[in-house]
Amino acid sequence: MFQGSRSRAAAPRLMRSHGSARPAPGAAWPAPGWITRARRRWFGPTQPWWGVVFALPILALLVCFKFWPMAYAAWLSLTNATLTDRGGHFIGIHNYARLARDTTFIGALLTTGRYVGATIAVSMVLGLALAVLLNQKVPARGLFRTLIFLPAVVPIIVVPILWQFLFNPYGLVNDALKVLGLQPVNWLLSPQGAVGALVVATAWRLTPLCMVIYLAGLQSIPGELYEAAKVDGAGAPRRFRSITLPMLKPTFLVVVVFAITLTVQNFVLALVMTGGGPDNASTTLSLFVYQTGFIGFQMGYASAAALVMLLIIVAFTMASLRAFRTEE
Amino acid sequence: MNVGTAAVRPSPRRAAARMRTQATTAALLLLLTGVTIVFLMPIVWMVSTSLKSNQHVFDLPIQWFPRQPLWSNYPAAYTTVHFTRYFMNSAIVTASVTVLNVLLSALAGYGLAKYRFVGRHVLLVLILATLMLPLEVIMVPLYLTVQRLGWLNSYQGMIVPVAANALGVLMMRQYFLSLPDDLIAAARIDGAGHVSTFLRIGVPLAWPALLTVAILIFQSTWDDFVWPFLIISNTAKATVPLAVQTFQSAETSNFPMLMAVSSIASVPLTVLFFVFQRQIIGGVATTGMRH
Numbered sequence: 001m002f003q004g005s006r007s008r009a010a011a012p013r014l015m016r017s018h019g020s021a022r023p024a025p026g027a028a029w030p031a032p033g034w035i036t037r038a039r040r041r042w043f044g045p046t047q048p049w050w051g052v053v054f055a056l057p058i059l060a061l062l063v064c065f066k067f068w069p070m071a072y073a074a075w076l077s078l079t080n081a082t083l084t085d086r087g088g089h090f091i092g093i094h095n096y097a098r099l100a101r102d103t104t105f106i107g108a109l110l111t112t113g114r115y116v117g118a119t120i121a122v123s124m125v126l127g128l129a130l131a132v133l134l135n136q137k138v139p140a141r142g143l144f145r146t147l148i149f150l151p152a153v154v155p156i157i158v159v160p161i162l163w164q165f166l167f168n169p170y171g172l173v174n175d176a177l178k179v180l181g182l183q184p185v186n187w188l189l190s191p192q193g194a195v196g197a198l199v200v201a202t203a204w205r206l207t208p209l210c211m212v213i214y215l216a217g218l219q220s221i222p223g224e225l226y227e228a229a230k231v232d233g234a235g236a237p238r239r240f241r242s243i244t245l246p247m248l249k250p251t252f253l254v255v256v257v258f259a260i261t262l263t264v265q266n267f268v269l270a271l272v273m274t275g276g277g278p279d280n281a282s283t284t285l286s287l288f289v290y291q292t293g294f295i296g297f298q299m300g301y302a303s304a305a306a307l308v309m310l311l312i313i314v315a316f317t318m319a320s321l322r323a324f325r326t327e328e
Numbered sequence: 329m330n331v332g333t334a335a336v337r338p339s340p341r342r343a344a345a346r347m348r349t350q351a352t353t354a355a356l357l358l359l360l361t362g363v364t365i366v367f368l369m370p371i372v373w374m375v376s377t378s379l380k381s382n383q384h385v386f387d388l389p390i391q392w393f394p395r396q397p398l399w400s401n402y403p404a405a406y407t408t409v410h411f412t413r414y415f416m417n418s419a420i421v422t423a424s425v426t427v428l429n430v431l432l433s434a435l436a437g438y439g440l441a442k443y444r445f446v447g448r449h450v451l452l453v454l455i456l457a458t459l460m461l462p463l464e465v466i467m468v469p470l471y472l473t474v475q476r477l478g479w480l481n482s483y484q485g486m487i488v489p490v491a492a493n494a495l496g497v498l499m500m501r502q503y504f505l506s507l508p509d510d511l512i513a514a515a516r517i518d519g520a521g522h523v524s525t526f527l528r529i530g531v532p533l534a535w536p537a538l539l540t541v542a543i544l545i546f547q548s549t550w551d552d553f554v555w556p557f558l559i560i561s562n563t564a565k566a567t568v569p570l571a572v573q574t575f576q577s578a579e580t581s582n583f584p585m586l587m588a589v590s591s592i593a594s595v596p597l598t599v600l601f602f603v604f605q606r607q608i609i610g611g612v613a614t615t616g617m618r619h
Contacts, residue, residue: 054439061492072469216613
């Protein structure tokens with residue numbers, strides 16, 4: 001099938017470019033060389049088309065449950081579909097125009113920016129510091145690594161439940177603040193505190209993951225570099241700045257993309273810990289999509305917001321790819 | 329040369345240097361211990377609270393180890409939540425997704441690594457592009473699709489859409505690329521078919537990669553909350569994370585019970601982590617991309 005459609009379209013064009021091609025006796029269209037080669041390779045003894053057969057099952061699933069929903073989302077975002085009226089009517093870019101005027105959506109966008117920015121800053125810096133510490137020659141560092149990794153093992157649904165308890169007005173966090181001589185904060189019921197609580201809870205789980213990725217990066221730096229720098233009289237801070245940081249550049253990229261994708265998409269923490277409150281102050285973009293689609297039943301409008309979210313993820317991925325590429 | 333000069337050095341300086349190294353090590357150990365305590369404090373607090381009675385939860389000074397631990401909170405939490413049923417549901421869903429995903433990933437990874445067909449790079453990029461597409465972006469249309477299939481509140485609804493995960497394909501392809509082609513060619517020349525070559529040469533050689541993929545998929549599926557939360561409203565089909573969330577919304581302020589339920593729910597993944605620590609940490613480090 002593949003072969004047939006290809007040869008009909010390509011043969012005349014190739015005839016022109018290779019004027020000297022000799023017609024095979026009895027054939028209506030002479031088969032140009034590359035088609036014969038392709039056919040021989042495709043159906044030859046190695047039978048490469050079997051590769052497609054092997055990939056077909058997962059491809060079918062991906063088409064049904066990734067590509068089709070993606071296309072469906074793009075279509076839905078241009079309609080006023082609801083849960084009951086699933087088809088809806090085509091309304092053009094009305095949903096996007098409405099998003100641009102929707103103060104809740106703009107608020108969600110800003111909250112996401114603050115939440116993701118703060119979480120990533122904390123996890124990346126803390127994760128790097130921990131990785132550097134664990135990369136030193138210390139006794140029992142395997143044990144430390146295991147123990148510090150444990151927050152990443154706690155089930156995702158337990159994280160918000162646990163931190164909601166810790167951020168209780170009389171909870172452990174405020175106890176700690178009192179010990180330090182600071183004023184207790186009404187974490188989950190104040191706009192600033194709610195976002196802050198989300199940042200702490202997310203960073204608690206994300207930092208160990210970042211740390212592990214950094215550690216893999218650190219261990220791939222050849223030790224001779226440090227030896228040579230030591231011989232040249234470079235102190236520890238200088239070695240960190242001139243060897244560790246530049247050599248970790250590809251790792252930073254992995255960590256940034258990983259952390260952004262994970263924090264932008266996650267709405268379990270906001271949903272369970274704060275429910276987006278107080279007064280939508282901690283409603284992130286993904287929570288907005290969930291609430292619009294599954295509580296407000298505005299499937300079209302929610303899809304438009306979801307596409308904006310995808311755009312942000314892709315844009316940040318591309319931007320960080322470029323930022324880390326061009327400097328090389 | 330370095331060693332030579334060190335040996336000639338007068339001994340007081342060497343002793344001082346050793347002192348310095350020991351001091352550094354001690355400082356590092358102290359710092360690491362402090363950080364570890366901070367990171368583990370919430371977990372310890374969870375377990376500690378789960379052994380208290382509700383009126384002593386916020387008692388000051390803090391009791392990290394309750395004087396009279398209420399072990400009875402655990403059996404009570406287990407029976408109140410009907411954990412047996414939800415563990416069964418989670419096991420069914422997670423095992424099915426893992427088997428399905430490992431099988432499909434191994435097939436696709438093998439096909440993409442060992443056959444040089446036209447357009448294989450396009451196909452690979454297409455498959456890997458789905459890794460950039462989080463569930464949260466397509467949850468609305470995916471829900472509508474599953475609803476039309478009549479799969480709401482069903483096991484297949486929780487299993488089939490989630491089994492389409494390209495992460496395994498990436499890892500399996502990477503592994504099969506490192507297998508020498510000669511092995512495959514030898515089997516083919518001996519007359520084995522494509523499928524039997526895959527089953528008898530590819531699969532037995534790839535078991536470390538298969539194990540890693542299986543563990544990572546098992547972990548992320550067991551931990552997944554969002555997808556079951558969207559499509560399951562019938563508690564008989566709920567998975568463990570869903571049951572925990574339902575209990576939490578019903579008993580918001582019964583902290584000891586809540587923490588006991590959370591602790592019980594954390595056990596399977598913690599055990600999995602301690603058994604397969606190398607694969608899990610290695611998987612996070614190499615892929616840097618779990619879902």
